[in-house]
Amino acid sequence: xxxxxxxxxxxxxQSRRAFLDTPIARETVERLLALASRSPSGxxxxxxxxxxxxxxxxxxxxxxxxxxxxxxxxxxxxxFEIYPAGMSETHTxxxxxxxxxxxxxxxxxxxDKAGRMMQMAANFRFFDAPVGLFFTIDRALAVGNxxxxxxxxxxxxxxxxxxxxxxxSCPQEAWAVLHEMLRPWLGVPDSHMLYCGMALGHxxxxxxxxxxxxxxxxxxxxxxxxxx
Ligand SMILES: Cc1cc2nc3c(=O)[nH]c(=O)nc-3n(C[C@H](O)[C@H](O)[C@H](O)COP(=O)(O)O)c2cc1C
Numbered sequence: 001x002x003x004x005x006x007x008x009x010x011x012x013x014q015s016r017r018a019f020l021d022t023p024i025a026r027e028t029v030e031r032l033l034a035l036a037s038r039s040p041s042g043x044x045x046x047x048x049x050x051x052x053x054x055x056x057x058x059x060x061x062x063x064x065x066x067x068x069x070x071x072x073x074x075x076x077x078x079x080f081e082i083y084p085a086g087m088s089e090t091h092t093x094x095x096x097x098x099x100x101x102x103x104x105x106x107x108x109x110x111x112d113k114a115g116r117m118m119q120m121a122a123n124f125r126f127f128d129a130p131v132g133l134f135f136t137i138d139r140a141l142a143v144g145n146x147x148x149x150x151x152x153x154x155x156x157x158x159x160x161x162x163x164x165x166x167x168x169s170c171p172q173e174a175w176a177v178l179h180e181m182l183r184p185w186l187g188v189p190d191s192h193m194l195y196c197g198m199a200l201g202h203x204x205x206x207x208x209x210x211x212x213x214x215x216x217x218x219x220x221x222x223x224x225x226x227x228x
Pocket of ligand 1: 196
């Protein structure tokens with residue numbers, strides 16, 4: 001299959017929340033990670049650490065995760081504030097709108113608490129993707145320090161490299177709430193913080209939730225041109 005251009009891959013990527021069981025070879029994941037590692041980082045510190053889970057171990061992990069969330073998902077359990085208390089009204093509104101759009105695309109009504117919970121829980125089976133990834137970062141470089149952004153660049157480059165080859169993804173902060181369970185299971189040292197997970201695979205084109213194409217505010221709303 002011909003690879004997409006960079007702009008085609010940027011436009012084709014969208015968070016997919018239902019995957020086919022079409023396998024992805026370990027060699028493919030390794031190649032995509034090698035490409036992603038060409039991402040820039042301050043002083044080339046490369047502050048990313050990745051855990052890739054596949055095959056039987058993925059099935060085992062999903063079982064463990066679903067047990068861990070059986071009593072509910074506590075978004076405050078992550079090691080950093082996923083939705084900081086001081087968030088502006090604009091960001092709060094966008095967040096709410098995104099949730100409505102996502103559940104709407106899946107055909108889940110606003111007052112269907114059980115349906116919303118089920119959709120949220122799908123995070124913890126990587127939306128049935130054949131590959132699950134986790135990204136960690138040295139605590140000394142993490143929250144409050146700019147290196148979190150550099151890890152983000154790596155994650156985005158990985159998603160675009162994958163998309164160029166027709167492989168879909170969904171970045172997943174939801175996994176951060178299970179850091180206590182994941183840390184020993186993955187073997188993450190105490191020096192590192194779990195930032196997020198990612199589902200990787202081929203999306204199910206027939207799943208209604210995958211039809212969601214999120215919009216963006218226009219450039220003029222977030223850009224100030226000076227001297228142009
Ligand atoms: C770091 C990060 C974490 C995210 N975590 C989740 C998540 O836990 N679950 C989920 O369904 N989507 C998650 N998303 C996807 C966002 O909701 C999505 O990127 C946003 O709505 C824009 O849509 P798009 O990715 O389809 O363009 C995450 C995105 C990013 C960048």
